[in-house]
Amino acid sequence: EAKSFWDDFFNVFGVTRRRVASFEKHVKKIDGKDGFIDLLWKGTLLIEHKSKGKDLDRAHKQALDYFEGIEEKDLPQYVIVSDFERFRLYDLDNGSQFEFNLSELHQNINLFGFIAGYETGVIQNQDPVNIKAAELMGELHDQMKAVGYDGHELEVYL
Known part of the structure; x- marks a missing residue:
């Protein structure tokens, strides 16, 4: 059977x-x-x-x-x-x-x-270095925007 x-x-x-x-x-x-x-x-x-x-x-x-x-x-x-x-x-x-x-x-x-057909994945914590880099890029974005960079020019710079 x-x-x-x-x-x-x-x-x-x-x-x-x-x-x-x-x-x-x-x-x-x-x-x-x-x-x-x-x-x-x-x-x-x-x-x-x-x-x-x-x-x-x-x-x-x-x-x-x-x-x-x-x-x-x-x-x-x-x-x-x-x-x-x-x-x-x-x-x-x-x-x-x-x-x-x-x-x-x-x-x-x-x-x-x-x-x-389901696939399983492993969720891993982000590397602390990546998190810190993202935070720094966010701060740079805010500072550049504050001094007049905006739109396409800001995106290209970043």
């Missing part, structure tokens, strides 16, 4: 799985043997699915073994391993890992925003 499980999972995000990913993608593994990736969304996601209660660490190792057989441009950012009951999501770009049970999916739904 893994195929119907993942088809329904993608539907949660308004995405038809057939539009973005395929099941049982054939690859040559690192040891030269044939392998079949359970689900591959080229450049985005690789899923290795196991029966309930199976070892997710082993599933993760198996997923990474497939990378040798995937073209560079198609390597995924995300890896999911699951056994129907448990999910483990790896973001290979930032090294993060999240694990939770299916019953907790609603609390972790934001982790899968990439499926719906």
Whole structure:
């Protein structure tokens, strides 16, 4: 039932799985043997699915073994391993890992925003030097305006 499980999972995000990913993608593994990736969304996601209660660490190792057989441009950012009951999501770009049970999916739904096309960004504080420079430029503007510079001439000068 893994195929119907993942088809329904993608539907949660308004995405038809057939539009973005395929099941049982054939690859040559690192040891030269044939392998079949359970689900591959080229450049985005690789899923290795196991029966309930199976070892997710082993599933993760198996997923990474497939990378040798995937073209560079198609390597995924995300890896999911699951056994129907448990999910483990790896973001290979930032090294993060999240694990939770299916019953907790609603609390972790934001982790899968990439499926719906959402991008996350990191908001960083401005460098204090930039803030100080902006303040000084504002003061210079006010002083130049006070002595008669205005409009286009002031803009060009600044």
